[in-house]
Amino acid sequence: MRRIYFLVPDIATTKRIVDELLLARIEERHIHVIAKRGTELEDLPEASLLQKSDFVPAVERGLAMGGTAGALAGLVAIALPPASTVIAGGILLASTLAGAGVGAWAGSMIGVSTANSRIKQFEAAIETGQVLVLADVPKNRVDDIEKRIKQHLPQVDIEGTEPIIPAFP
Template sequence: MRGLRRLYFLLPDVGIVRRIVDELLLAHIPYEHIHVLARAETPLEELPEAGVAQRTDLVPAIERGLAVGGTVGVLAGLAALVFPPAGMVAAGGAILFGALGGAGFGAWVSAMIGVGMPNSHLARFEAAIGQGMLLMMVDVPKDRVEEFEDMIRQHHPEADIEGTEPTIPAFP
């Protein structure tokens, strides 16, 4: 599903989160697009718990690694064309393989680093989560953002709507 926006809601308890999840599922939001983050000791039971991609900086790190690694790989391929190793003839494939190898290596190294870093987008919610609030992140079609915000406001006035994130990574 392309053109998604991530909605953020702070909620006081698991019961309200459960009701909102049910409403979202009835509104045809896939279960995989709903993520709940809470303190470690909060039992989420069958609720869709936020995964590694939501809790960490994994996805932005991979994106940076692809870009930097690919760029370095292209530069290495160009260097191989200009200054070929002794006894070898370098062709255009050197640039392609350099870019692919660099992008792959950059993504892998960055993923190893990013998976250990907390998600920088969630820093503003740390205090509220620490006080027992639950953070719900819902990925909805961009043309339905207002519809879902209005639905939450009407049915759950205790929900604190924290806005949207402009773009959702294409993966994972």
């Protein structure tokens, strides 16, 4: 999947974009709208905390760093004299998993409280009343969807795509 970013001038145009995406068979759960705080979105699909924050990248970083730290701690633990080679593998595995779990938890706490770094570049436009639409589409349909939106709504700015979106958000 790839995420396409559309910067839209108003809510009426946003509704037309969402309609175009639905007609192009993009499910509503893959469409996310971000507007200035207090803007009435009516029946538009509002972006959730997962889209507005850096939750997923932070969990990934925490998992990697915690797992690495746990593995190193496990290696240190088995290098100490009382550890036998029989339990050494278990110590290494347990410390790696524990480190990964703690790292993922810590990363999620940080990520939830941090604004999405990709969306930050649109904050000024959103504060002036424009609306940001995020659409997660299959990567083989990106060009088709962009062309369809430009054909029907030429006033919409397509702000590019983001590489691969994880499957779980």
